[in-house]
Amino acid sequence: MKAFKAIFFLFILAAVYVGCVSDSKKIAADKTVAVVSPKIVSGDFNGDGKQETATLIKPQLNKEGTACLDNNCMAFIRFSDTTIHPISIKHCIGGTPDNLGDLNGDGRDELGILPDWFTSCWRDYEVYSYKNNEWIKPVAPIPTHCNQWEAKVKPIEKDSLNKGYVVIRYSEMVKDSIKTKSKIVSIK
Template identity: 35%
Template sequence: MKKSFLLILLALAACKNETKETVETVTDTVVIDTTAIRVAEEKAGEDNEPIAPERTTANPDEYVTGHFVSNKDVTAMATLVREREGNPSEDGTAAAYSITFNDPNIPALPAGCCEMILVNEGDLNGDGLDELGYAQAPMNGCVFYYYVYTYKNAKWKQFIEPFVIPTGCDGISRADMEKIVFKEGNVIYFMQTDMNDEDMEKVKTKAKLL
């Protein structure tokens, strides 16, 4: 009888040890799986983390100086802003530009795509400061879009309604750009290309103020 009772106790003890080992094994497995998931999640987080904009000077020769915000000379420069990694020729991501200034207190003027020509338009609105113009040729360079900005209340504001300058893919110089927007008396004009004329003659057109 004592032998039987001893055998039962040994069997229970063995069973308990086996159960403990099994639980420990399962617990170890769960820890390993959890670690793997955590590592995978951290890796995914790193891959999806946004890339900080990288600012580089796109064309250091493309700049213009003027009294844009005060009576002292300020230099504006076309600057490339890389918003994310990628090759534009492969994935179609266009380069983005910003007009930056040598005075850190002047906010940058976002300009989008693509390369541009900067122009000091002179004082168009009679406030004693120069307006800043720029021509930009998205993608193919055959058509320029022209913008004029003024600095008011510590912000850049579009001064006239943007317009299109077709070039026939021949490009355009800063000297030609400087003749496009001008002031006569108190009226501001721009030279608009007549698309119905085979020689694409330019017609003096009153600008729409914004």
């Protein structure tokens, strides 16, 4: 009976080991996919009434993941509608594009992104609007800090009371602490 229990225990231990190895391979594969798969968002970015997808294409990094293979660390946002010009973002190693909705009332969704970088919790949130077949920045870059993102504070929203204005939420160093502040600004 002891031999049966020992064999049964070894069988269970082997099954658990195989399951763990399988799960760790799956997790490793998922991590690989997460690193190389593009971030995609959809919206009507050119105002034609049809949904397009926007995909962030990251620059290639060296083996150590400490530098870009090109000197600019240039990422691109490309669109499923190839008539929409791509957005080039300098000093960006990743990030997720956001469909911000139609912030300025022109019938086109605005696009936002917080570019990832190697270091620093301070990063500018960028907003883009497609006008006259080119991308413009309808508001100045919004300075943000990790604290703001960890608290899930949106950096920009349409001002429901004032047409043509948005509410900007930004991070600022005040004395010895970082504060999230807000202001209302016009949008192009």
